[in-house]
Amino acid sequence: MDRWQAMRIFAKVAEMESFADTARHMHMSAPAVTRAVAALEDLIGARLFVRTTRSVKMTEAGTRYFEDCRRILADIAEAEAAAGGSYATPTGTLAITASALFGQMYVLPIVTEFLNTFPTMHARTLFIDRPVNIVEEGVDVAVRIGHLRDSGFSAIKVGTVRHVICGSPSYFESHGVPTTPADLKNHRIAASTSAWASPEWRFANDQRVMIDPILQCNTNEAVITAARAGWGLTRVLHYQIGPALIAGELQIVLSDYEEPPMPIHILHPQGRHAPAKVRAFVDMAAAHLRENRLLN
Template identity: 70%
Template sequence: MDRWQAMRIAVKVADSGSFAQAARQLHLSPAAITRAVSALEDQLRARLFVRTTRSVKLTDAGSRYVEDCRRILADIDEAEAAAGGLHATPSGTLTLTAPILFGQMVVLPILHDYLAAYPAMRGRTLFLDRPVNLLEEDIDVAVRIGHLPDSGFTAIQVGSVRRVVCGAPAYFSRHGTPATPADLKDHRLIAPTGAWASSEWRFAGNQRITTDPWLQCNTNDVAIATALAGAGLTRVLHYQIGPALQAGQLQIVLAGFEEPALPIHVLYPEGRRASAKVKAFVDMAVTQLRAHPLLR
């Protein structure tokens, strides 16, 4: 096996933390991955990985070597891409992830515009209400809501979203309007139970209430539909009820007690070495998201 492929395997094992996972991603057998790493360690006369039955971890020498491999492989990719014109014209498949409702309502129209602008491109979406590992899932671009952990990826903030309490006008006419968060104990609360949901609703000034939901819903769209029917109050992200707000079907309450808005970022791994397909989508997404009226 040539040196370039051996370096590529070492980086993939380090990123995935698993010989088996690296084998799947590189379309090789686990035995081939093991042999390649062992041969590389023999050639370098240094141990790169500490292997146990449950995990694979880099040694100090391995950490230094893998970082050097990343730089060298990136330079090779850059040279090949420049020679083949990859960085001039977007082509291939763009894989994109975002939260489900945000993906459907906000990101998908941008992807449609992108595919229309670049006919050689194909798209693939992975809309999930949980964080996705960009490297393990081979994701090109992610749109994330909330504060980001340190990852080494390039992140561009494109807006923010509020977490709001809302209900239908018919509900307020029957049950009144809460004036403070403490008043919510006297109202029917509809609580989403999906990712990032909590039984504790937090407000500005460190005010918190522990909800006793009249109805628990496993998805935000079901909670919103129940609120639209006038059955109770729910707490969701502002963009999720944008059309209903504009139509007067829902109203926001307790706006003066809201926590600071959550940031929205476009996130991608390659940084300045990103391919043309990624750069073109990121440029389009940043422009459209920053202009979106519900993300300010």
């Protein structure tokens, strides 16, 4: 029995929870898949699956063995890739994730430049405002805003973002400029329900203000549009209004009362064994994000 091949078959059955689907996926006969798993069980001396007419589930021993198999198979694939040169030259498809607006505004231009620099590469982006499991969703690189939990991934800090209060010059001319957080109660507020579900806005030194937004929108883009039009004030992450700040369409107020900024990190799970495509993109992204004055 080819143990490496048997481990590959077992891992695929575990992922697909089906002997028949595994057989089709690996272009094998169903009996061949069954024999390979049975031989592996005989070799190990433990049942790896509980099989019924409707389902295939791993046993406790199978679950432990599956984790070891994935690690061993990944090490083998890494060794083969290194020998074949893919760790020297970017190849294949790169998957990148970031929050929706940050990804569109700041990460996508880096991705397109990366593809121009390495024309044989492909890229897949997942710009979405929800936590993404990097390993389970097959992501190579993530750009994350906020303080990180200990994940064991490689993390490179590339900038910071601030929570800011902003409005248009025309609004301030008509309604005045708030000088303390308490003054917000005297102003029209547009709030994004997607980013600020709580009516409590927090500031430095644990100051808190309960706001009563007259306008609530489900996207940050909408409240920014309202603020640019001179309707009222809103609170967003400062990178989201970068173009409007540069154009003079919005101004930040109460900056002396802001909470400490949140860090921006680039994450990837491979560490020092990362393939060339990951290393090249991380280097390019880190350089561009660190040079962006709106993120520092």
